[in-house]
Amino acid sequence: MPIIEMHLMQGRSVEQKRAVAEAVAEAVTRTLGVGPEQIRLLITEHSSEEFSVGGITAGRRQELAETSAKKL
Numbered sequence: 001m002p003i004i005e006m007h008l009m010q011g012r013s014v015e016q017k018r019a020v021a022e023a024v025a026e027a028v029t030r031t032l033g034v035g036p037e038q039i040r041l042l043i044t045e046h047s048s049e050e051f052s053v054g055g056i057t058a059g060r061r062q063e064l065a066e067t068s069a070k071k072l
Contacts, residue, residue: 002028003040009058010045017043 004024008017021043025036048059056064 001038001040002032002034003042004028005042005044007044007046007051009051010047012045 021041025039028039029036049057051058
């Protein structure tokens with residue numbers, strides 16, 4: 001029984017999460033040869049301050065991008 005964890009930034013719609021769940025199940029079924037009823041997908045959403053790259057949170061990156069855009 002494959003168990004898949006997916007971490008996403010908050011803000012995706014219910015429709016988007018349903019679509020990705022379906023697409024992941026199809027890919028895992030095709031690749032591993034297991035039935036879709038055996039696949040578990042856990043989606044965890046994170047705020048922009050709970051997700052960082054290179055020590056800079058996504059929220060801070062957005063602030064920096066907005067500041068740069070205003071200077072142009």
